[in-house]
Every structure is written in structure tokens, then in C-alpha cells.
Amino acid sequence: xxxxxxxDHAGIEYKAKLISYLVxxxxxxxxxxxxxxxxxxxxxxAHPLAxxxxxxxxxxxxxxxxxxNGMAITLNHHRGVRAGLAWNTAVAHLVKEHNNANVxxxxxxxxxxxxxxxxxxxxxxxxxAGGRHQRRIDKIPV
Ligand code: RB5
Numbered sequence: 001x002x003x004x005x006x007x008d009h010a011g012i013e014y015k016a017k018l019i020s021y022l023v024x025x026x027x028x029x030x031x032x033x034x035x036x037x038x039x040x041x042x043x044x045x046a047h048p049l050a051x052x053x054x055x056x057x058x059x060x061x062x063x064x065x066x067x068x069n070g071m072a073i074t075l076n077h078h079r080g081v082r083a084g085l086a087w088n089t090a091v092a093h094l095v096k097e098h099n100n101a102n103v104x105x106x107x108x109x110x111x112x113x114x115x116x117x118x119x120x121x122x123x124x125x126x127x128x129a130g131g132r133h134q135r136r137i138d139k140i141p142v
Contacts, residue, residue, distance in 0.1 A: 001124070004058035006032035006045040008071075011064030011108040014116050018062065021117055030058055046074035053102055054080035061103035062120060068107035075103050079141065087111055092119035096126040098133045 003022055007015040012035060022029050032049045034040050042065045052058045061081075063071035068085040075083035084101030086092040087110060095101040104123045106116050128134075 001060065002028045002030065002058045004030045004032055004049045004052045004061040005063070006034075006049040006061070006071075007064035007108070008034060008040050008042040008045060008066070009037050010066035011106070012037060014064050014106065014108045014113055017113055018064075018117065018120060021120070042070040043074045046071050047078075049103070050075045050078035050081045050083075054078055060124075062106065063103055064106045064108050064116075066107065066109040068105040068110075072105045075105070082137070082140075086119050086123065088115065089118055089122050092122040093126050096123050097129045100128040100133070100137060 005015055005019060019029050019031060030052065033045050046063055049061045049063060053061045063075060063083065065071045072083045072085045075081045081103055082099060082101045083103040083105050084095035084099050085105045085107065086095050087107060092104065104120065106119065
């Protein structure tokens with residue numbers, strides 16, 4: 001799978017480790033930055049990732065910031081993106097099974113790296129349930 005990934009300064013360590021993990025599992029990873037610990041603005045990295053998901057340049061995306069909220073709010077301005085914030089394994093499962101999130105958003109300052117990688121693994125292996133959940137997703141666009 002081709003996976004795009006981005007973070008702000010709060011997420012660079014988790015991003016670097018997740019890239020190694022994903023490449024080790026045979027995925028192709030496109031890194032949309034940042035790669036600096038200097039304070040930066042999450043939309044500068046969320047928008048390029050979202051555009052890549054919308055265009056099909058990548059199959060899925062992972063976005064990381066301190067709380068996850070800045071990334072999620074920005075990503076969800078894009079029509080073709082369903083970005084879901086997760087903080088434990090059950091939520092990472094449900095954000096795919098029920099919401100068909102094509103971008104997983106992680107709150108680096110509020111979960112351990114071990115939890116982050118566990119959530120990524122769960123989200124990647126879980127299938128969307130469809131049915132009533134598809135009906136609900138179809139009602140999201142305004
Ligand atoms: C950066 O300090 C922090 O505001 C950012 O990572 C994120 O939590 C915003 O939603």
C-alpha cells in the first residue's frame with residue numbers, strides 16, 4: 001500500500017518511527033513533512049497530504065500533531081478525506097469499520113508510541129463495514 005504521512009513539530013519522532021515500521025512491513029511511504037523540530041503550522045503539512053489522498057497519489061494517510069485536532073480539522077476540509085482521530089485500539093478499529101477513515105490522525109502528546117503503532121496496525125487491517133455506515137457517510141457532505 002502507498003501511505004502518505006505528515007506531522008507538525010509535535011509529531012516528528014512518532015512520524016520517523018512509523019515510517020520505519022511501515023517500510024519494514026512492505027508499504028511505500030510518502031513523507032509530507034515536517035522533518036524539523038522547529039515550531040510550525042499543521043495546515044502547511046495537512047493540506048498536501050489531503051490533496052494526495054484526494055488525487056489518489058496515496059491510498060491512505062496518517063497525520064500526527066500534539067492533540068490530533070489541528071490535523072483532523074484541516075484534513076476534513078477536503079471533500080475526499082475522512083480523517084479520524086484515534087486514541088486507543090478500539091477507536092482505531094471503529095474509525096475504519098464505521099467511518100471508513102482514509103486518514104488516521106494520532107495525538108502524539110497524549111498516546112505512547114507503542115499505542116500509536118498498535119493503532120496504525122489495527123486501522124490498516126480493519127475493513128469498512130459498509131451498510132448503514134455507508135448511508136451515514138453519504139449524508140456527511142454539505
Ligand atoms: C502544537 O503546539 C500544537 O498546537 C499542535 O501540535 C496541535 O496539537 C494542534 O492541534
